[in-house]
Amino acid sequence: MSDSWEKLRADCESCTACELCKTRTNCVFGVGNENADVLFVGEAPGDNEDKTGIPFVGRAGKLLDQYLFAVDIPRENVYIANILKCRPPKNRDPLPAEEDACIEFLRRQVRLINPKVIVCLGRISAMRLIKPDFKITKEHGVWFKKGNFYVTAVYHPALLLRDPHKKEEMLADMKAIKEKIDSVI
Ligand code: URA
Numbered sequence: 001m002s003d004s005w006e007k008l009r010a011d012c013e014s015c016t017a018c019e020l021c022k023t024r025t026n027c028v029f030g031v032g033n034e035n036a037d038v039l040f041v042g043e044a045p046g047d048n049e050d051k052t053g054i055p056f057v058g059r060a061g062k063l064l065d066q067y068l069f070a071v072d073i074p075r076e077n078v079y080i081a082n083i084l085k086c087r088p089p090k091n092r093d094p095l096p097a098e099e100d101a102c103i104e105f106l107r108r109q110v111r112l113i114n115p116k117v118i119v120c121l122g123r124i125s126a127m128r129l130i131k132p133d134f135k136i137t138k139e140h141g142v143w144f145k146k147g148n149f150y151v152t153a154v155y156h157p158a159l160l161l162r163d164p165h166k167k168e169e170m171l172a173d174m175k176a177i178k179e180k181i182d183s184v185i
Contacts, residue, residue: 005034008108012085017101020086026053030081030109037077037185038177039115041106043124043156044084044094055080060157067170071178079113081106083128099128116184118149119177122156141173143180150180
């Protein structure tokens with residue numbers, strides 16, 4: 001049976017597959033261009049995202065917007081989603097069982113978008129989408145070919161807020177992402 005955005009969103013918003021459904025205000029489905037060439041995947045919604053239902057709207061999201069602007073990747077051209085669609089209490093790391101329960105929603109998003117490039121925002125996303133032993137400090141900015149997709153990871157913007165020394169590396173990675181997008185479309 002063919003999937004659709006309407007069905008996927010309805011399935012996600014009514015999901016009770018893990019305990020996080022009990023504490024969510026909103027399911028944070030994803031936002032952006034449904035035909036995007038590039039998909040950014042974060043970890044899980046935080047407080048602002050839970051309240052608004054939109055990913056990356058807090059301080060980390062504002063920083064991500066600045067990087068997109070700096071390297072000339074229009075926000076309208078990207079899609080942004082998370083591994084988990086519901087907020088873990090007190091922003092703790094997602095549990096493996098929660099990721100397992102939620103990952104099919106992201107897979108369905110990937111199939112509908114069919115992006116050329118997937119960018120993991122942070123370690124948790126990279127460990128799930130690239131490889132379980134991914135080391136963000138060593139391997140950020142490295143490209144992996146996964147099926148039809150070019151996949152890379154960058155530092156999570158929330159980490160950059162805590163450790164601004166990493167901002168230079170982030171800018172270099174984002175410039176390389178822009179070049180990769182331009183070379184594959
Ligand atoms: N951090 C994430 O990983 N995702 C969000 O949506 C917000 C903050």
